[in-house]
Amino acid sequence: MGERLTIALDAMGGDDAPDMVLKGADLALNRFPQIDYLLFGPEPRLHRLLDAMPKLRQRAEVCHTDVVVTGDAKPSVALRTGRHSSMRLAINAVQEGRCAGVVSAGNTGALMAMAKLVLKTLPGIDRPAICSFFPTIRGESVMLDLGANIDCDADNLVQFAVMGEVFSRTVLGLERPTVGLLNVGAEDQKGHEALREASQRLRDAQLPIAFHGFIEGNDIATGTVDVIVTDGFTGNVALKTAEGTVKLFGYALRSSFQSSFLARLGYLFAKPALIKMRRRLDPRRYNGAVFLGLNGIAVKSHGGADALGFANAIGVAVDMALHGFLDTVREEFHRLPPVPGLTPSPAAAQ
Amino acid sequence: MGERLTIALDAMGGDDAPDMVLKGADLALNRFPQIDYLLFGPEPRLHRLLDAMPKLRQRAEVCHTDVVVTGDAKPSVALRTGRHSSMRLAINAVQEGRCAGVVSAGNTGALMAMAKLVLKTLPGIDRPAICSFFPTIRGESVMLDLGANIDCDADNLVQFAVMGEVFSRTVLGLERPTVGLLNVGAEDQKGHEALREASQRLRDAQLPIAFHGFIEGNDIATGTVDVIVTDGFTGNVALKTAEGTVKLFGYALRSSFQSSFLARLGYLFAKPALIKMRRRLDPRRYNGAVFLGLNGIAVKSHGGADALGFANAIGVAVDMALHGFLDTVREEFHRLPPVPGLTPSPAAAQ
Numbered sequence: 001m002g003e004r005l006t007i008a009l010d011a012m013g014g015d016d017a018p019d020m021v022l023k024g025a026d027l028a029l030n031r032f033p034q035i036d037y038l039l040f041g042p043e044p045r046l047h048r049l050l051d052a053m054p055k056l057r058q059r060a061e062v063c064h065t066d067v068v069v070t071g072d073a074k075p076s077v078a079l080r081t082g083r084h085s086s087m088r089l090a091i092n093a094v095q096e097g098r099c100a101g102v103v104s105a106g107n108t109g110a111l112m113a114m115a116k117l118v119l120k121t122l123p124g125i126d127r128p129a130i131c132s133f134f135p136t137i138r139g140e141s142v143m144l145d146l147g148a149n150i151d152c153d154a155d156n157l158v159q160f161a162v163m164g165e166v167f168s169r170t171v172l173g174l175e176r177p178t179v180g181l182l183n184v185g186a187e188d189q190k191g192h193e194a195l196r197e198a199s200q201r202l203r204d205a206q207l208p209i210a211f212h213g214f215i216e217g218n219d220i221a222t223g224t225v226d227v228i229v230t231d232g233f234t235g236n237v238a239l240k241t242a243e244g245t246v247k248l249f250g251y252a253l254r255s256s257f258q259s260s261f262l263a264r265l266g267y268l269f270a271k272p273a274l275i276k277m278r279r280r281l282d283p284r285r286y287n288g289a290v291f292l293g294l295n296g297i298a299v300k301s302h303g304g305a306d307a308l309g310f311a312n313a314i315g316v317a318v319d320m321a322l323h324g325f326l327d328t329v330r331e332e333f334h335r336l337p338p339v340p341g342l343t344p345s346p347a348a349a350q
Numbered sequence: 351m352g353e354r355l356t357i358a359l360d361a362m363g364g365d366d367a368p369d370m371v372l373k374g375a376d377l378a379l380n381r382f383p384q385i386d387y388l389l390f391g392p393e394p395r396l397h398r399l400l401d402a403m404p405k406l407r408q409r410a411e412v413c414h415t416d417v418v419v420t421g422d423a424k425p426s427v428a429l430r431t432g433r434h435s436s437m438r439l440a441i442n443a444v445q446e447g448r449c450a451g452v453v454s455a456g457n458t459g460a461l462m463a464m465a466k467l468v469l470k471t472l473p474g475i476d477r478p479a480i481c482s483f484f485p486t487i488r489g490e491s492v493m494l495d496l497g498a499n500i501d502c503d504a505d506n507l508v509q510f511a512v513m514g515e516v517f518s519r520t521v522l523g524l525e526r527p528t529v530g531l532l533n534v535g536a537e538d539q540k541g542h543e544a545l546r547e548a549s550q551r552l553r554d555a556q557l558p559i560a561f562h563g564f565i566e567g568n569d570i571a572t573g574t575v576d577v578i579v580t581d582g583f584t585g586n587v588a589l590k591t592a593e594g595t596v597k598l599f600g601y602a603l604r605s606s607f608q609s610s611f612l613a614r615l616g617y618l619f620a621k622p623a624l625i626k627m628r629r630r631l632d633p634r635r636y637n638g639a640v641f642l643g644l645n646g647i648a649v650k651s652h653g654g655a656d657a658l659g660f661a662n663a664i665g666v667a668v669d670m671a672l673h674g675f676l677d678t679v680r681e682e683f684h685r686l687p688p689v690p691g692l693t694p695s696p697a698a699a700q
Contacts, residue, residue: 135598136598137597137598137601147534150534150541150542151542182587184497184500184582184583184586184587191500191583192500192501192583216586216587216590217586217587217588217589217590217591217592217593217594218590218591218593218594218597219594220591220594220595221591221594221595221597221598222594222597222598230587232534233534233541233542233584234583234584234587236534236566236567237532237534237566237567237580237584237587237588238567238587238588238591239567240566240567240568241567241568241570241571241588241591241592241595242567242591242592242594242595243567243568244567244568244569244570244571244572244592245570245571245591245592245595245596245599246595246599247487247568247571247572248485248486248487248571248572248631249595249596249599249631251487252627252630252631253603253627255627256620256623256624256626256627257620257623259623259626260622260623262619262620262622262623263619263620263622263623263624265616265619265620266615266616266617266618266619266620266621266623267616267620268616269612269613269615269616269619270606270607270612270613270615270616270617270620271616272610272612272613273606273607273609273610273612273613273616274606274613276606276609277602277603277605277606280602281598281599281602
């Protein structure tokens with residue numbers, strides 16, 4: 001791990017930016033001593049913050065801009081007016097080869113639009129997808145798309161399956177990750193036409209993928225497969241439904257522990273174990289959604305993330321760079337047999 | 351509550367039928383002393399079971415049939431070959447006016463197809479939806495559609511909104527339930543065309559509905575609205591995702607309590623409170639999915655339900671009958687101003 005890496009940070013993205021971004025960058029240095037940063041944002045303000053962070057100051061270079069993409073800007077507007085924004089300049093730094101990846105907690109739609117425009121998609125990929133980890137009973141899985149593409153056809157789903165599999169293999173280090181398509185039943189005739197067609201292709205194509213077939217919503221948290229493929233609408237609803245359910249459960253648990261003297265006493269005894277559990281399910285641990293399918297590494301942190309969450313998002317970008325995700329996915333797409341909707345070769349049109 | 355009611359039970363539907371069905375029917379008598387049953391299934395077998403249940407035996411009449419719709423039968427096949435099945439005859443009893451409602455834990459697709467054919471849809475409703483309760487931080491909400499209609503247009507969604515609102519008002523007794531459309535963001539331009547159109551109509555139409563607008567997945571469990579409207583694909587995935595997440599959380603909680611001696615001790619102290627919490631989130635409490643939009647009361651129990659769960663499904667049918675759900679929904683549809691996609695009047699085509 002002697003290799004050095006530079007990561008571009010949009011210092012002005014996120015509810016608590018730039019403080020949260022810089023604190024997160026500082027935290028990430030503990031786990032990854034080999035990284036340097038380019039920080040994009042207003043120089044005076046960032047330098048003032050850096051003055052209190054000597055370790056980070058040594059490893060960060062500030063690239064000045066006063067332009068910020070707001071959280072509610074439409075992607076088209078951000079594209080037009082945000083050419084000199086902290087978000088856009090940070091993405092440019094990846095395209096120019098100055099950085100190995102970019103991390104932003106800013107406006108998701110704007111980040112996706114800019115990253116797509118600047119970095120372009122990988123050969124064979126029509127549309128990038130948002131991909132993230134989450135905890136399961138078996139460990140952790142990845143799911144995509146979480147909201148980049150509201151409508152997806154069979155081509156998109158097949159491409160997501162291949163990208164998700166490579167991501168899981170290279171970044172999570174799984175030898176032979178299993179892939180499932182999210183549906184309302186396991187039987188072949190269930191669901192939308194696009195799902196049935198994608199399933200057929202993933203089976204027929206003899207791809208070097210451990211394709212499990214259809215899975216249902218309850219399979220997400222039980223960890224039935226390592227990679228869950230779905231359209232951006234369904235994925236977004238499923239992810240947020242799970243988040244809401246964890247909140248409900250946490251609320252019910254807290255109420256229970258406060259409901260009697262004995263229960264409060266019980267809480268005191270069980271506290272260390274419960275804190276360990278909370279840590280395992282802590283959404284900050286799973287912060288960092290990757291834009292898969294781009295010709296470069298771009299990671300989106302939750303806008304409401306704190307420093308710990310942002311540090312984890314940086315960690316995802318660093319892991320992708322260290323494990324050569326982009327090279328592997330390019331190689332895999334070259335080596336794949338021609339599959340309709342997957343490769344741009346003439347055979348793809350069959 | 352001196353009114354007597356007869357409920358038709360498909361004694362042969364469900365994994366543990368008929369034992370579970372009869373035990374559930376027996377349990378439901380404790381809560382609803384005013385009900386009688388028609389039990390559809392093989393007479394010798396049911397009578398043998400009833401011999402051990404003197405209270406139920408007095409209140410149940412067995413209607414013999416040896417034909418059973420299997421759990422994996424396609425709806426079209428069940429329709430063709432199941433004319434004399436326990437499921438079909440139980441539905442017929444509602445259509446003939448002999449019973450106030452039917453409850454089955456059998457094949458969902460077959461039950462929906464048969465109920466639609468026999469009971470027909472209410473005037474103004476194109477397609478029935480599956481509707482169910484679930485716990486939230488604020489109490490409980492209802493969601494529809496949970497899987498009857500994979501693809502829904504704006505008409506369907508508007509109709510679901512009206513039906514769900516009436517259901518929540520009459521059965522849950524809420525005075526002015528709020529209604530939300532499940533989407534991937536709260537902004538007007540988010541989501542599918544059908545969602546945007548349905549939202550526009552629910553706003554413009556000046557319906558006597560407290561329409562909240564779009565909600566996101568995390569709003570389901572937090573209880574942002576009382577009625578959640580969505581297409582059957584998304585609703586099914588969201589419901590099952592929530593179920594899986596509860597399972598994950600329960601698993602993590604159990605592991606935590608077993609992780610040390612102190613934690614085990616803490617569990618002993620907190621046990622009564624934790625049992626109360628488990629009871630509150632117990633899926634059996636929320637068993638009983640209603641087919642809304644039919645000209646009759648039809649409730650689907652989970653196939654894997656136990657007697658307690660099945661008794662709750664019976665309770666849903668009885669509550670709908672006692673609170674005059676069907677009459678209210680018919681009246682409401684009459685009183686509604688003409689809305690595109692809602693009323694069959696000429697004004698609907700505007």
